[in-house]
Amino acid sequence: MNRREPLGIAVIGAGRMGADHVRRIDRTIGGARVAAVADVDAARAEAVAADIEGCTAHTDPAAAMAAPGVDAVLVASPGPAHEATLLAAIEHDLPVLCEKPLTPDAASALRVMEAEQALGHRRVQVGFMRRYDAEYVRLKALLDSGQLGRPLMLHNRHRNVASPPFFTSSMLITDSVAHEVDATRWLLGHEITAVTVLRPAASAGAPEGLRDPQFVVLETDGGALSDVEIFVNCGFGYQVQAEAVCERGTARIGDGHALVTNMAGRWGGTITQDWSERFAQAYDDEVRAWVDSTRRGEVTGPGVWDGYAAAAVCEAGVRALENGGRVEVDLVDRPALYR
Structure with missing residues (x-):
């Protein structure tokens, strides 16, 4: 693309995440402008677009993508709506940043992958923002350097103050542990081959019927184990931590001790207290990197294969949660486009 003028972006979804991205593009990062906003709630779309010069509001994602000045698409709508939007964007050969999940299940992710392969080049980046977090970036660089030797285990903790009222037991896997699934694959450079979900007694702070917390064990094709404590009603704060245990040492991130008072x-x-505070800079850096690479005509971040792999692992995790025991992950062969 290699352009000088700002990249015109259609933001699909004007809820909390979409509105935050609109603010980010309009006020924080350079090289882009919000050209259109779409949401099923017309009033919400109009309210988000109202203060941005030249931005149009729509209820139909396809209309937003076809609006004047749109060069790229940022998808921040609920996961079940992603497939249709992604297929429309691919059909029009538009670059996309899609918030996770790519799609809610492996079958729909495969349909998106087939459409992108038919296009012949990558167009979609998936919003696994931890790959842009400074602490995760440093941990990745350290592991890749080989200083600590081969990684053997990865311990992850993911805690939220409280879960939304609509949260289900399976969403602890599909909406929360999905981040650790991608982080494990990215940090270790391994694919995940099997999932086991252990269920301790439910916390008294969890809504009735919600299996919270859970303990998830991920096996990889590189012989490493990655475990995840997911606790979405811990009550005291938002914590995301990871510790890599390697042959010659360990490395830990997420302790949050930047400021200690006496x-x-x-x-x-x-x-x-929530993700928007903990990962604010990571979201800024992610969108900025996407805008910059798109203006160069490149796709550099996690792509459709990563979104598909995460969906397949999460599906196995939900089966393990519901049925108990160890569930193997069934992945298709990785297409050449994503190697």
């Missing part, structure tokens, strides 16, 4: 006979710090 006062009145006590020492301590603060705990972030």
Whole structure:
């Protein structure tokens, strides 16, 4: 593409995530502008677009993509709506940044993959923003350097203050552990081959019927194990932590000890309360990198294969949650486009 003028973006979905991306594009990053906003709620789309000069509001994603000045698409609508939007964007050969999940299941992700392969080149980046978080980037670089030797285990903790009222037990896997699934694949450079989900007694702080917390074990084709404590009603804060255990040492991120106070006979710090605070810079850096690579005519971030692999692993995880025991992950052969 190699362009000088700002990249015109259609943002699909004007809820909390979509509105935050609109703000980010309009006020924080350079080289792009919001050209159109779409949401099933017309009033919400109009409210988000109202303060942006030249931005049009729509209820139909296809209309937003066809709006004047649109060069690329950012998808922030609910997961079940992603497939139709992605297929339309691919049909029009538009670059896309799609918030995770790519699609809610492996079958629909495969349909998106087939459409992109038919196009003949990559167009879709998936929003696994932890790949842009400074701490995760440093951990990845350290593991890739080989200084610690071969990674043997990866311990992950993912805690939320409270779950949304619509959260189900399977969503702990598909909406939360999905991040650790991608982080495991990316940090270790392995594919995940099997999933086991263990279910301790439910916390008294969890809504009735919600299996929270859960303990997930991921096996990889590189011989490593990755475990995830997912606890979405911990009550005290939002924490995302990871520790790599390697042959010659360990490395840990996410302790959040950037500021420690000493006062009145006590020492301590603060705990972030949600993802928008913890990963604000990662989202900025992710969207900025996507805009910059798109303007160069490149796709550089996690793609459709990564979204498909995460969906397949999460499907296996949901089966393991529901039926107990170890469930193997069934992946298709990786197409040449994604090697």
